Amino acid sequence: MKAVALKTYLPINNPDSLLDVTLDKPVPTGRDLLVAVDAISVNPVDTKVRAPKDKVESEYRVLGWDAVGRVVATGPEATLFKVGDEVYYAGSIARAGSNSEFQLVDERIVGHKPTTLSNAQAAALPLTAITAWEGLFDRLLIPQSTQASKSKPKTLLIIGGAGGVGSIAIQLAKTLTNVTVIATASRAESAQWCRSLGADVVIDHRKSLQEQLTAQGINAVDYIFCLNNTDQHWVAMSEAIKPQGHICSIVELRGQVDLNLLKNKSVTFTWELMFTRSLFEADDMIEQHHLLNRVADLIDSGKIITTLNQVLSPINASNLRQVHAQIESGTTIGKIVLEKWQ
Ligand SMILES: NC(=O)c1ccc[n+]([C@@H]2O[C@H](COP(=O)([O-])OP(=O)(O)OC[C@H]3O[C@@H](n4cnc5c(N)ncnc54)[C@H](OP(=O)(O)O)[C@@H]3O)[C@@H](O)[C@H]2O)c1
The missing domain is CATH 3.90.180.10 (Medium-chain alcohol dehydrogenases, catalytic domain)
Structure with missing residues (x-):
């Protein structure tokens, strides 16, 4: 063959x-x-x-x-x-x-x-859909709409919205949950792509995330799904996440980060690797x-x-x-x- x-x-x-x-x-x-x-x-x-x-x-x-x-x-x-x-x-x-x-x-x-x-x-x-599904529902534990209909609307920040995983994660979050989706994109064409897939708000990951969120009237977010450069976004994520919020990253660290930045807010941090289930059977x-x-x-x-x-x-x-x-x-x-x- x-x-x-x-x-x-x-x-x-x-x-x-x-x-x-x-x-x-x-x-x-x-x-x-x-x-x-x-x-x-x-x-x-x-x-x-x-x-x-x-x-x-x-x-x-x-x-x-x-x-x-x-x-x-x-x-x-x-x-x-x-x-x-x-x-x-x-x-x-x-x-x-x-x-x-x-x-x-x-x-x-x-x-x-x-x-x-x-x-x-x-x-x-397939690969990106498995990643997005497991990240949103098995790791971040975002309730699907039927379960969430009576609860206060929550916010999800997707860092790297226009990439392969972001493109399906935006759609799954908008279709199956009640969250407001804030996606990041750094170019006009990638920002437009995120909007076309349903993102409610698009901000630029090359600028201050906190300043852009505040400008949108969003002081902090309930969930963060980090799909690019975990090291670069670590401090910004620790600032933007709500107390008792959840952060999931799919991108391995290249250096060391300070996990203590999440302690006072009692934030849950979780990894998602879509190969885990098959790798460990x-x-x-x-x-x-x-x-x-x-x-x-x-x-x-x-x-x-x-x-x-x-x-x-x-x-x-x-x-x-x-x-x-x-x-x-x-x-x-x-x-x-x-x-x-x-
Ligand atoms: N753990 C897992 O199971 C799993 C599964 C799939 C992927 N991954 C990993 O996740 C990452 C993304 O995968 P993907 O398939 O979505 O990649 P991709 O399609 O190659 O992502 C490209 C996008 O990344 C954005 N981007 C570039 N630099 C960025 C930065 N510094 N911060 C935020 N966004 C940035 C770009 O947006 P702009 O042009 O707007 O800047 C571009 O649209 C890769 O590292 C991949 O190995 C892990």
């Missing part, structure tokens, strides 16, 4: 950083599905895993953690899907990725592809199957839309290198997808 893979970890402008290769087609066992991959998306995790280092792999390593495809075979213990089903999923960071014609994935982290979307439109969603791993199906229902009922912004074809090393370079620039709006094998 065709695949894009690496053995060495090189800067993306080096043509050897991602290579077109031919690999053996894998065989499903246990609860695995064998999926024929039709479209993939690229996330910052791809560029972080590919980042230059001295390590050399003995076997080709396939990256890629977002796919849409068709089930072509199932392991003997798989019960949730059958051959021919159209699926979408992010997969596991501990296994070979989706940049290959065929991929094995545990059915408990796979959802049925939204029926109203093209392959490319659907491939934009958590007992509730199947929650990702359920949430991907919920997201597909929201799409198919017209409540939320795809975050796709750009499509390249075919899926090959040259196009993937181009998309990695774009992601590394830190200026991507929405999602970039690659589709079809040549």
Whole structure:
């Protein structure tokens, strides 16, 4: 089967950083599905895993953690899907990725592809939707609207609103909760993108967050979802969060921060990593199957839309290198997808 893979970890402008290769087609066992991959998306995790280092792999390593495809075979213990089903999923960071014609994935982290979307439109969603869903509902514990209807409206600050995760987080928060969504964006086009997805207020993460919130009549926020540069925003988040508020970050720290800044306000800080459930084979791993199906229902009922912004074809090393370079620039709006094998 065709695949894009690496053995060495090189800067993306080096043509050897991602290579077109031919690999053996894998065989499903246990609860695995064998999926024929039709479209993939690229996330910052791809560029972080590919980042230059001295390590050399003995076997080709396939990256890629977002796919849409068709089930072509199932392991003997798989019960949730059958051959021919159209699926979408992010997969596991501990296994070979989706940049290959065929991929094995545990059915408990796979959802049925939204029926109203093209392959490319659907491939934009899984990794970021899982992250946003788990961040908002499993970590920040924001009540969904049915539970919250009688409570006082609350405020959610999403730092990095126009990126892949922000684009779906804004929509899930606006559709499923009663919170007022304040998103950050630093350019006219990214600010407009956030507004188009439903953000109530947009402020600039390159200026003082507190001053801009105060100017909007918002002295402090109940929830903060930090989707970019946790180090840079740490002090500002500690200022902007309400007493007893909740902060969730999805971006690893590069240095050290002062956790004491959150003590007087009794603020809850939590991490979200969307690979946790699959990496540790958590007992509730199947929650990702359920949430991907919920997201597909929201799409198919017209409540939320795809975050796709750009499509390249075919899926090959040259196009993937181009998309990695774009992601590394830190200026991507929405999602970039690659589709079809040549
Ligand atoms: N823990 C997890 O499970 C998980 C899952 C997914 C992603 N992540 C991580 O989350 C981060 C975001 O992922 P993504 O897919 O949303 O990335 P992305 O699509 O590449 O994000 C691009 C956006 O980031 C914004 N941005 C750039 N610098 C910023 C800054 N200093 N502060 C705030 N926003 C800034 C830009 O907005 P402007 O152009 O308006 O500045 C741009 O629209 C990455 O580090 C990724 O590895 C973690």
